[in-house]
Amino acid sequence: MVSKDQNSTTWSLDLFFKGGFKNITQEQIILLIAAVFFVFFAFAVKGFATFGNITIMMRNISVLGIFSIGMGTVVIAKGIDLSEVAVGAMSAAWVLQLATDGMNLGYAILLGVALALFLGGLNGYLIAFIEIPALFATLASGIYVFGFVRYFLLNNQENHFLPKADSAFLFVGQGKIIGIPTPIVIFAAVALLAHLFLRLTRHGRFFYAMGDNEDAARMTGISIRPMKIFQYSLCSLIGYLAALVMMGTTGSINVRIVSSTLIFDVVLVVVLGGISLIGGRGSVFSVIAGVLLVGIILNGMTLLHYTLPTQDLIKGIILLGAILLDTFLHPRDEETARQGDI
Amino acid sequence: MKKDDNKTPVVKIIKANKIYGSNYAIRDVDLDLYEGEIHALAGENGAGKSTLMKALSGAIGLTSGKILLNGIEQSFNTPHDALEAGISMVYQEPDLVNEMTVGQNIFLGNEKALMRLRGIFIGAQQILQSMKFGVDTAVKVERLGEAKKRMVEIARAILFNPKILIFDEPTSTMTPEEKMYLFSAIRSLVSRKISVLFISHALEESLELADRITVLRDGEHIITADAKTITRETLVHHMVGRAISKTHYVKGTKRQREVIRKKRKVLKVENVIKRPYVKNMSFTVYSGEITGIAGLVGAGRTEIAKIIYGAWKRNVIRGGMIYLDNKPIRYRVPAQAINDGIVYVTEDRKRNGFFETMTIHENVYLGWLATKLGRRFLISKKAREEIGNTWIERLKIRALDPKLKLIELSGGNQQKAVVAKSLVQKPKLVIFDEPTHGVDVGAIEEIHNFIRSLVKEDIGIVVISSYLPEVMSISDRILVAKDGRIVEEFKPQDATQEKIMYAAVH
Numbered sequence: 050m051v052s053k054d055q056n057s058t059t060w061s062l063d064l065f066f067k068g069g070f071k072n073i074t075q076e077q078i079i080l081l082i083a084a085v086f087f088v089f090f091a092f093a094v095k096g097f098a099t100f101g102n103i104t105i106m107m108r109n110i111s112v113l114g115i116f117s118i119g120m121g122t123v124v125i126a127k128g129i130d131l132s133e134v135a136v137g138a139m140s141a142a143w144v145l146q147l148a149t150d151g152m153n154l155g156y157a158i159l160l161g162v163a164l165a166l167f168l169g170g171l172n173g174y175l176i177a178f179i180e181i182p183a184l185f186a187t188l189a190s191g192i193y194v195f196g197f198v199r200y201f202l203l204n205n206q207e208n209h210f211l212p213k214a215d216s217a218f219l220f221v222g223q224g225k226i227i228g229i230p231t232p233i234v235i236f237a238a239v240a241l242l243a244h245l246f247l248r249l250t251r252h253g254r255f256f257y258a259m260g261d262n263e264d265a266a267r268m269t270g271i272s273i274r275p276m277k278i279f280q281y282s283l284c285s286l287i288g289y290l291a292a293l294v295m296m297g298t299t300g301s302i303n304v305r306i307v308s309s310t311l312i313f314d315v316v317l318v319v320v321l322g323g324i325s326l327i328g329g330r331g332s333v334f335s336v337i338a339g340v341l342l343v344g345i346i347l348n349g350m351t352l353l354h355y356t357l358p359t360q361d362l363i364k365g366i367i368l369l370g371a372i373l374l375d376t377f378l379h380p381r382d383e384e385t386a387r388q389g390d391i
Numbered sequence: 392m393k394k395d396d397n398k399t400p401v402v403k404i405i406k407a408n409k410i411y412g413s414n415y416a417i418r419d420v421d422l423d424l425y426e427g428e429i430h431a432l433a434g435e436n437g438a439g440k441s442t443l444m445k446a447l448s449g450a451i452g453l454t455s456g457k458i459l460l461n462g463i464e465q466s467f468n469t470p471h472d473a474l475e476a477g478i479s480m481v482y483q484e485p486d487l488v489n490e491m492t493v494g495q496n497i498f499l500g501n502e503k504a505l506m507r508l509r510g511i512f513i514g515a516q517q518i519l520q521s522m523k524f525g526v527d528t529a530v531k532v533e534r535l536g537e538a539k540k541r542m543v544e545i546a547r548a549i550l551f552n553p554k555i556l557i558f559d560e561p562t563s564t565m566t567p568e569e570k571m572y573l574f575s576a577i578r579s580l581v582s583r584k585i586s587v588l589f590i591s592h593a594l595e596e597s598l599e600l601a602d603r604i605t606v607l608r609d610g611e612h613i614i615t616a617d618a619k620t621i622t623r624e625t626l627v628h629h630m631v632g633r634a635i636s637k638t639h640y641v642k643g644t645k646r647q648r649e650v651i652r653k654k655r656k657v658l659k660v661e662n663v664i665k666r667p668y669v670k671n672m673s674f675t676v677y678s679g680e681i682t683g684i685a686g687l688v689g690a691g692r693t694e695i696a697k698i699i700y701g702a703w704k705r706n707v708i709r710g711g712m713i714y715l716d717n718k719p720i721r722y723r724v725p726a727q728a729i730n731d732g733i734v735y736v737t738e739d740r741k742r743n744g745f746f747e748t749m750t751i752h753e754n755v756y757l758g759w760l761a762t763k764l765g766r767r768f769l770i771s772k773k774a775r776e777e778i779g780n781t782w783i784e785r786l787k788i789r790a791l792d793p794k795l796k797l798i799e800l801s802g803g804n805q806q807k808a809v810v811a812k813s814l815v816q817k818p819k820l821v822i823f824d825e826p827t828h829g830v831d832v833g834a835i836e837e838i839h840n841f842i843r844s845l846v847k848e849d850i851g852i853v854v855i856s857s858y859l860p861e862v863m864s865i866s867d868r869i870l871v872a873k874d875g876r877i878v879e880e881f882k883p884q885d886a887t888q889e890k891i892m893y894a895a896v897h
Contacts, residue, residue, distance in 0.1 A: 249769050251760050257749070258757050264743035268702060269812060270729035270761035329748045 075323030075378055076331070076338040079371075083342040090349035097352055104230060110344030111232035112295045114336065116311070117318040118243045119287030121336045123280050124319050125247070127260040127328025128183040130284045132172060132191035134312045137288030139198040140165040141295070142302045145209035146202060154215040161289060168194055169285025173278030187281075195307045203304070211300040222297025232294050239287065244333040256280065260328030310361075317364065318343050321371040323378075342367075399462045400425050401554055401586050402447070402478075407456035409442050416442040417610045420456075424555065429577065429587045431601035431618070433594060434630055439610040440590045444557050447588075448480040449473035477554035481561060485540040489533035493519075496532055497547045518546045522579050538569035542576050549583075556580060557588045562596055574600050594626055606630055654679050656717070657820050657851030658733075660695065663711030668694035670875035671711070676820065676851040681842065683866025684855045684877075686895045691875035692855045693738055696822045700735040701728045715820065730763055732819035736810055736826060738855070744809040747798035751790060751808045752779030754797055758812035782811035787837050803834025810838065820851040827861060839865055859888045871895050 091098035116133060123130045140161040147157035168190070175186040203209070211218060224231045247253040255276055258266045267273050296302050322339030324331030346367070350360050402424040409416040417439040424430050432440045445451045447458065449467030458465050460476055467473045470480075487496045494508070494515035502511070515528040524542045532540065541561055548556055558577070562570050577587055577600065591597050597604055598618055606613040606629040613629045658676040663669055669691040676682050684692050697703055699713055701722025713720050715731060722728045725735070737744045746754055756775040759765045783793070786807040790800055797805055806826070813821065823842060827835040842865060845852055856862045862869055869886050871879040871894040879894035 251765070251767060251770055254753075254757060254760060254770055258746055261746040261748050262743065265745055268700075268725050268735065268737060268743045269758055270726045270816065271757075272724065272726045274724075329746070 075374060076335045078374065079322055079335075079338040079342050083338065083345055086342065086345050086349065090345065090352070094349055094352045097349060102348070102352075104233075106344050106348040107233050108230045108298070109348065110340050111230075111236040112291050112298070113311075113314060113318060113343065114236045114340040115239050115291035115294060116288055116315045117336045117340055118239055118333060119284040119291070120315050120319050121322075121324050121331070121333065122243060122247065122256060122287070123183075123284045124324045124326060125260045125329065125331060126256045126276075126280050127263060127326075128176065128277070128280060129187065129316070129326070130172065130281060130288075131184070131187040131312055131316075132168070132194055133187075133284055133288040133315065134292075134309075135191040135194045135307045136165055136168045136172075136285045137290075137292035138295075138302060138304065138306050139194055140168070140289045141292035142209045142304050143198055143202045144293075145211060145296065145302055146204065148212050148215055149209070154212075154218060158293070161293075162286065164198075165285045165289035166282050169282035170278050172285070173281035176281065177274035177277035191307070191312070195304070199304060207304050209302050209304070211296065216300070219297055219300055222294055222299070232298065235290070235294055239290065240333050240337060243287075247332065252276070252279070257329050260330070262329070314343065314364075317368045317371070321367065398425060400459075401461060403457075403459040403462070404443070404447070405457045405459065407443065407446060407458070408454045409439075409446060409451065410454045415610045417446075417607070420607065420610070420612045422605060422612070423615075424586050424588060426554075426586055427581045427584050428603065429581065429589060429601045431589045431591065431597035431604045432607065433591070433597050433604055433626060434607035438607040438630075440607055441559065442610075443607070444480065444559060444588065444590060447473070447555075448478055448557060474551055474553075477552065478557065479548035479551055479553040479555070480557040480559065481541065481544045481548060483560045485537070485544060487532045487540060487543060490531065492529055492531055493526055493535070493543050494528035496543055497528075497550065499547070501550060515546065518549055522546065522549065522576065522583075524576060536569055538572040538576075541573050545576065545580070553585060555586045555588065557590070559590050561589075562591060562593065570596065594623055594630075598623060598626070655849070657715070658699070658853075659712075659714040659717075660699070661712045661714070663695065663698060663713060664709040665694065665698060665707070666709065666875075668875055669698065669708075672872075672876055673711075674870055674877045676853055678849050678851050679846055680867035681846060681852045681854055681865055683862040683869045684853065684872055685859060685862040685869060685891050686857070686872035688857055690872040690895065692872045693824055694875075695872075696735055696824055696853070696855060699728070700733060700822065701725050702735065726761070729761065729816050729818075732817070733822070734813040734816050734818040734820075735822045736813050736824060738824035738828060740805055740809045745797050745805060745812065748796055750779075750794055750796060751783060751788060751800075751804075751811075752776060752793065754808050755779050755782050755811045755815050758815045762816045764817070778815060782815060786811050786841055801831065801834075803830045803838075806830050806838065807834065810841070814845075818850060820853070821845070822853040822855065824855045825857065826854060827856075827858070859891055862891070863888070 087098075096102055116137070119133055120130060143164060144154070144157045144161040147160060148154045172187055172190050175181050175190070176183050179186075199205075221231055221235070226234045247256060255266070255271050258269070258271060259273065259276060263273065292302065295306075318339035319331075319336060320326060320339075321342060322331065322335030322337070324335045343364075346363065347360065350363065355363075400423040402422070404420065404422040407417055407420045407422075420439065420443060422430075422443070432443070434440050442451070446453050449470045449472050452466075452468065458467070465472075465476055467476070473480075488499065491499070492512075494512040497515040497518065498511050512528045519526050519528065519542070522542075522545070524546065526535070526539050526542055526546075532543065535543070545556070561573065574596075577589070580587055589597065589601060598621075601618045603615060604618050604621060604626065605615040606626065608630060654677040656675060657678050660675070661673050662671050663673070664671060672691060672695050674682075674684075686692050698706065698708055699720075699722075701724050706721075706723055708721075715733065720728075720731065722731075728735075746757065749757070752775050756770070756778055759774075759778055760767075760770065779793075782788070783790075788804050788807045788811070790804055797808055800808070806829075810823075810826070826838055826842065830838065839861075842852065842854065846867075854862065854865055856865075863883060863886055866883055869881040869883060869891065870877050871881070871891055873895050879891075881891065
């Protein structure tokens with residue numbers, strides 16, 4: 050009844066969405082904008098629309114894309130995990146440290162899985178049982194994970210390199226499977242699995258239910274707390290996978306990545322594509338749409354030799370635009386607003 | 392108060408219409424309000440009282456019709472326009488900041504820059520005194536009773552120099568003493584030449600307070616009469632005068648019981664304590680009958696339901712036992728209760744009842760997935776369709792398009808979906824908390840019929856309701872709660888509204 054009230058203020062943009070594009074979703078809008086940018090750069094930048102550049106672009110956005118899918122699953126359930134990059138990257142750095150110290154890389158990677166799951170589970174525990182808001186819990190854990198792993202598990206260097214003996218691992222980042230770079234294949238596989246999980250499994254539906262209305266989910270009989278531990282563990286695991294791909298691309302991990310703006314790029318991609326922070330909305334397609342737009346714009350701007358501040362400015366404006374779009378598509382008024390919106 | 396027919400009314404509403412979708416919320420409603428008059432609006436839930444008042448106070452616009460103020464046509468786009476024109480509204484729930492003092496609340500939003508606390512208290516005191524309200528301005532609002540909170544709200548409204556004050560169900564959470572107190576406060580407004588519109592579905596109140604009464608039914612204007620000449624019986628006749636109401640409120644005993652089975656004790660609550668909500672509460676629920684729990688808001692009815700269901704975040708009780716089928720139970724989370732076969736249909740569906748981004752089918756299927764039966768890895772679209780369609784048919788959910796999200800459906804359909812989501816979990820005991828709150832008249836009857844049809848199954852049914860006619864018509868046994876205890880039990884043939892109310896208050 051809310052939006053159908055004839056006397057509600059009809060704004061031109063509102064009319065545009067309601068009238069012109071009746072059932073358009075945010076990810077379709079973002080895909081449309083991505084296509085516009087693609088065409089624009091193809092004409093404006095020499096060498097943009099070549100097969101080589103597109104492959105490079107796709108490879109670059111794969112890591113961001115995998116991170117974003119992990120984040121996306123959590124945001125759908127109305128959480129947020131600001132420690133995803135820290136947990137993933139620090140676990141991967143520990144793997145390199147162990148390998149450098151002489152451990153078999155395979156075992157090291159398994160230990161990394163265990164570390165990532167433990168840290169993710171700890172996040173979930175803080176949020177589910179101690180009931181710290183996800184924003185603060187993961188903001189804090191991003192910081193202490195960085196300090197803890199660096200102090201206790203790593204030597205005091207920033208850069209950790211893959212030992213020469215294990216260079217076969219570089220296949221993950223630099224190799225190709227039937228002509229397609231491996232990172233893209235991994236991204237596609239993660240996206241497909243996440244999509245099937247969210248659409249077709251009981252727990253996937255519970256993610257949406259919790260994001261839509263956590264109280265209602267609890268009253269319906271969904272075990273909220275174990276589900277949250279599961280969500281944050283899953284997110285950390287996917288983050289760890291992304292960090293491994295990153296490690297495979299360069300053969301090294303620089304722990305400085307944790308304090309970079311990567312985590313905000315991840316949030317940008319997720320929100321841009323239409324996984325609303327209100328929760329319960331969006332899908333894996335949203336992540337793909339968001340990551341394509343961000344990838345195209347970043348690649349185009351780099352080829353145009355934009356300086357970093359300019360790039361940041363443009364990224365910031367896009368994020369703001371995405372949030373504005375989110376507000377228009379999901380207006381928060383008396384009827385729809387709930388307490389605890391981020 | 393004398394009303395002079397030659398005078399122009401302060402407010403004149405002519406042929407007001409408001410259409411939602413294809414339904415008339417109000418249809419060709421006329422209303423006059425004279426200076427210094429107290430005018431009551433009566434009608435059942437969904438009769439259009441609130442819609443009319445919202446239109447008058449500028450919260451919604453009319454589809455067609457005119458509003459004349461002192462003979463001049465006005466159109467309000469926002470509540471602020473109405474406020475400027477001298478129309479203030481006092482809402483159902485007190486809209487005050489509990490942490491602030493009375494004085495600060497009265498001036499909230501209208502403070503002058505650098506206004507001192509002393510100035511605020513003096514100003515507030517002047518307003519309160521001028522109406523002879525005995526409220527201390529330096530006391531925090533959280534320490535006031537309901538009637539005094541209302542007075543603070545009235546004082547705040549008076550600050551705007553209103554000509555018309557609208558009260559929307561101001562007494563729904565009040566004790567009789569508080570009501571008397573409030574009524575004398577409202578009467579004192581008349582001396583300030585303020586006109587009062589008073590909405591209530593308690594008829595005695597309207598008859599006692601008002602000069603004239605207007606009855607609305609199904610969005611249409613039925614009658615406007617002088618309160619002194621009309622009796623309660625005629626008023627009821629006007630309010631419910633339609634075929635549906637004849638069968639609507641039939642006392643429990645006159646109903647035909649199709650199956651009389653041996654009653655089994657399903658739930659036993661013994662001396663449960665959770666202060667300050669529940670104090671030594673004890674009652675028993677049998678299968679094959681409907682146990683109604685009446686009482687005022689805050690009597691501990693919802694709270695005991697939440698204790699049984701494990702819905703409290705910290706579900707600690709300070710004593711007492713709860714037995715389900717003679718086995719002691721105590722749940723930390725609702726999931727455990729559902730596993731054991733207890734479901735609770737919430738009183739506040741918007742807050743914790745349904746998933747707004749999902750369709751009816753998805754909502755009902757999620758209820759099923761959350762049970763032991765639904766424990767599976769992959770979901771089944773076929774099962775979702777089947778389960779959804781079964782329940783849509785059983786509860787007569789009428790959605791134009793089953794693909795619509797639940798937030799886009801009417802309150803009645805939402806409530807039915809919430810009921811279906813719980814009942815799909817195959818309960819042994821079902822607790823309905825205000826099952827027809829905010830539901831249109833047609834859907835109320837269907838939900839009642841559905842609840843009655845559950846009697847045939849071998850389950851315990853509890854209906855918690857603050858609306859006495861509902862409790863009286865649906866229950867086979869009526870329990871009355873007061874201050875965290877069950878204080879009285881009635882057979883439906885013995886119960887009258889007066890008796891129940893007396894037990895609930897004294």
